[in-house]
Amino acid sequence: xxxxxxxxxxxxxxxxxxxxxxxxxxxxxxxxxxxxxxxxxxxxxxxxxxxxxxxxxxxxxxxxxxxxxxxxxxxxxxxxxxxxxxxxxxxxxxxxxxxxxxxxxxxxxxxxxx
Amino acid sequence: xxxxxxxxxxxxxxxxxxxxxxxxxxxxxxxxxxxxxxxxxxxxxxxxxxxxxxxxxxxxxxxxxxxxxxxxxxxxxxxxxxxxxxxxxxxxxxxxxxxxxxxxxxxxxxxxxx
Numbered sequence: 305x306x307x308x309x310x311x312x313x314x315x316x317x318x319x320x321x322x323x324x325x326x327x328x329x330x331x332x333x334x335x336x337x338x339x340x341x342x343x344x345x346x347x348x349x350x351x352x353x354x355x356x357x358x359x360x361x362x363x364x365x366x367x368x369x370x371x372x373x374x375x376x377x378x379x380x381x382x383x384x385x386x387x388x389x390x391x392x393x394x395x396x397x398x399x400x401x402x403x404x405x406x407x408x409x410x411x412x413x414x415x416x417x418x
Numbered sequence: 419x420x421x422x423x424x425x426x427x428x429x430x431x432x433x434x435x436x437x438x439x440x441x442x443x444x445x446x447x448x449x450x451x452x453x454x455x456x457x458x459x460x461x462x463x464x465x466x467x468x469x470x471x472x473x474x475x476x477x478x479x480x481x482x483x484x485x486x487x488x489x490x491x492x493x494x495x496x497x498x499x500x501x502x503x504x505x506x507x508x509x510x511x512x513x514x515x516x517x518x519x520x521x522x523x524x525x526x527x528x529x530x531x532x
Binding site: 335337339344345346347349352354360362392394396405406407408409410411412 | 424427451453455460461462463464465468509511513518519520522523524525
């Protein structure tokens with residue numbers, strides 16, 4: 305079945321450590337997104353990518369980095385510069401503009417600080 | 419700028435009651451798309467409906483119905499005869515026709531009490 309796979313489901317980060325969240329999709333979607341979800345704040349966009357080797361900052365990109373070397377993969381690194389990383393992270397994908405554009409989501413990664 | 423407001427943070431209803439979730443949006447664009455997503459406790463957001471700005475026809479899908487009114491910039495979601503399985507967080511979202519970002523509301527947490 306087609307879908308988006310996020311791993312791990314739970315992740316713990318130590319002070320000063322970088323951690324990477326994985327996101328893979330087999331939907332043949334061009335665009336991929338990373339959102340951060342905090343209680344009561346809805347979804348905030350961290351980064352998005354519409355084509356391979358290109359990505360754009362969202363509203364809260366500071367302290368995060370991404371890469372898009374393959375169409376199927378869009379990993380997110382939470383760097384030590386992100387001082388408040390505890391949150392639920394959601395990866396999403398969609399078709400390119402002009403088609404039946406809606407977001408498909410993964411099941412999320414809960415990141416906590418030790 | 420685009421903005422989506424879901425003023426209801428939490429709603430509790432008794433099973434079989436009807437419930438309406440409010441969504442008010444702001445955009446200066448004439449072409450845009452509105453969405454509703456459901457986030458059950460498992461975490462993954464599930465697509466419910468997509469509506470473009472030129473189609474104000476209300477839609478019904480089983481126990482779910484949506485009322486889109488451009489005059490009041492609202493896209494409300496009604497669940498008829500609610501069930502315990504409807505308990506979730508519901509998000510309203512918007513993307514403008516020429517844009518590449520989805521804008522989410524802060525979500526409404528619905529609890530259906532058996």
